[in-house]
Amino acid sequence: MDTTALLVWVRERAGVAHSADARAAGFTDHCVRTAVQSGTLRRVRRCWLVSPDCDARRVAAAAVGGRVSCVTAASLWGLWTPSHEGIHVAVAPAASRFDAAGIRVHWSVGPVPVVRTSAQEPAINMLFHVARCLPRAEALAVWESALKRRLVDAAVLTRVRWRSARARELADVATVLADSGVESIFADLMRRVGVPLQQQVWIDGHPLDGLIGRHLALQLDGFAHHSSAKDRRRDLRADARLVLPGYTVLRFDYQQVLFDKHHVTEAVLTAIAQGLHR
Template sequence: MPTTSRAARRRAELASWVRARQGISHSSDIRAAGFTVHDVAGAVSAGMLNRVRRSWLVTPECDSRRVAAARVGGRVTCISAAAIRGFWLPDSATDEKTHVAVQGTASRIDSDAVRVHWGSGPAPTGRNETEEPTLNVLFHVAHCLPRREALPVWESAIRKKAVAAEVLARVAWRSSGAAALAAVASALSDSGLETLFVDGMRRAGVDVVQQVWIDGHPVDGLIGSSLVTQLDGFAHHSNAADRRRDLEADARLVLRGYVVLRFDYYQVLFQWDQVRDAILTAMAQGAHRRPVLAAR
């Protein structure tokens, strides 16, 4: 009876140990932690752990993306890893397949099950890792997505404090696309939507100063001295009080001499030409050079 109790306790300890490591671990790491093949066999038999590709053990609740990576001997990367870490992703940057980084010498990869990334990112990775480090995740995002979609992911990583902008600028990316993103990524944007807007205007030759305080409140962007831009996210104005608050703020700005242009999520993502042209037209009319009544 004591033997049975000890075996059950060891199974529970092993399952808890694997669960603390994001629900997945290589058998060599399990052995190095002091667990035996009998502990592993008992946990698998009891349904506490499942085997993946012989050498990997996962808990039943382990994230399916980590499991998919282990099945092909790779690491979760790109937008799949970004999603796991809670980085901002545009709706267009979704994929039913898990994005997985594998060694250049890897073979027999089922590309129907995963989206394979063969290139190596700038940061080294451990042999038994199932997820890429942040720098490599961003490296693959830069290669996989168009710049307009990749930059918000990079800036979201900065806002989440997964990496600092000054660190990105010092990395040897070995990729012109990633280096270009590192040169412009910053922590100023409050959201991926703001990143898209500012980068789009920058490419149109317009400088937007972000998060400027006017009349005691921050505005999303200020062009010149008097053209204010405000952006409404996808879930913005969930109630009438929020809408009234924004209308009141816009009115106060107009009364002080500012011109306020407000755009929503759909316009910035799917009607960008109209957004850009509206701002360029307002500038042609001198909206960014009007005298204002209040000091910023």
Template sequence: MSLADWLDSEGGIRHVEQALGAGYTRYAIRTAVAQGAVRRLRRTWIATPAAPALLRTAASLGGRVACITAARLHGLWAIDDDRPHFAVAHGASRFDAGGARVHWNAGPIGPTRFELVESVVDALVHIAGCRPLDHALATWESALRSGRVDTEYLARLPLRHTAAHRVRDGASQLSDSGLESIAFARLRRIGLAIRQQVRLAGHSVDGLVGSRLVIQIDGYEFHRDAASRRRDIAHDRRLALMGFTVLRFDYEQVLFGWPAVEHEVRAAVAVGLHEIRDIRSSGERTPFRPAPRETA
């Protein structure tokens, strides 16, 4: 197998030492580079045109894909800031990062020389110091939900920065999605006590404020499943008949219309919709009487 074919079978890019370990000689590497089948990056990496652009850039920088960019490559829920993130060694020089965000330190695990994407744990630590608290919580909780990390390990992990401690202390496995993580982190930040995954009328609700205000968060994929939509609306009706108020918000509202969401929740609390209301305390209920029939 040619060196180029081997590289393509390995994802398009490898460290020179990995190629040597696979049985290719330095002469074979020089020949492939001279023929244009393989490109050398920063002397120690070789790649074919099939190599992902992010990995080629990481190799050219002498670093690795990091922070939210790495989190997304690992399959975690993260809100992108529309620029790639890379990590390089402290004091690294002689590179042009363009519009990328560069992190000048390693995470607690640290990379090996053959890694072009930092580990999940290192990405989480970078995210804690780089992104807003609610965004960082969403990605940390995504890692917990997916089993990529667990709370016991995170509790033992030495963290050097206050931001990482704050995110670790606030992360849980109760949110079903990153969108829930963001919404409830923001509501807790303004002082609302929210219980998550409380079972009501046979199903768990996303959040419960007090004893009667239910907050449901519909993710980005929500409207693609009509049957699920009907089930959720039916559950809302059952809750209404039981005396609950349900406020339901979607992806666009949480991420791009948050002030209105926060106002509606605060307004509901202000009029006591989060509390048990005893309709008998205000006097005897007026019985229902049908309207009189009109006569011709």
């Protein structure tokens, strides 16, 4: 096999692979050396091969002998994630301790066994680390994003032996109803204060993020929302369409739901106290 075939093989594995797996796939040591010497591939930490276009986060994980995990892996899968810093990497519990700038290490073992040469973190293990790493509401939002994208199945999650009380709890409550992480966090906030919330309700042929009772409508704006005047006008039309037949509309944005939960809760409970949901 030539170096071009080896490059294609590595790219099929998200741009990073262990040299032992390359040998098992039929590539000779000579082929690997030639690919590295020619610049077709780069060798990282002696045994890891990365393609020139490999995501920098995966390269950083390989450089410490681990796999991208937690919110970093979730982001690479295209899931909703909260704002976060650093590259989250899962390593074997017996791996050597190290101090690498910008790396957040996860030493715990996920439910799915992973061989040391694997460069990919299983989705279930990613969720396991998310559950242990993030605040509950944000972790739930990532889990529900994974369900919504069909990366995992809810029935499977409830049967996994999680080794984590938080993960078991999330497996029991996660649903596919939320369309975004903000909606997941808001729904969890309402559950925790005892407010029944209907998610993804359609009224007069238009979607509504949430409905409390019969007339308290909730609209939730994501992190990138209102990027233009056109978006703002669309929201105003949607709110007016709800107000005219008698709905009360409460609209909250990403910053409020994630970082000003007291205000959000107080506004909803005050509206209920006034009977605006009836």
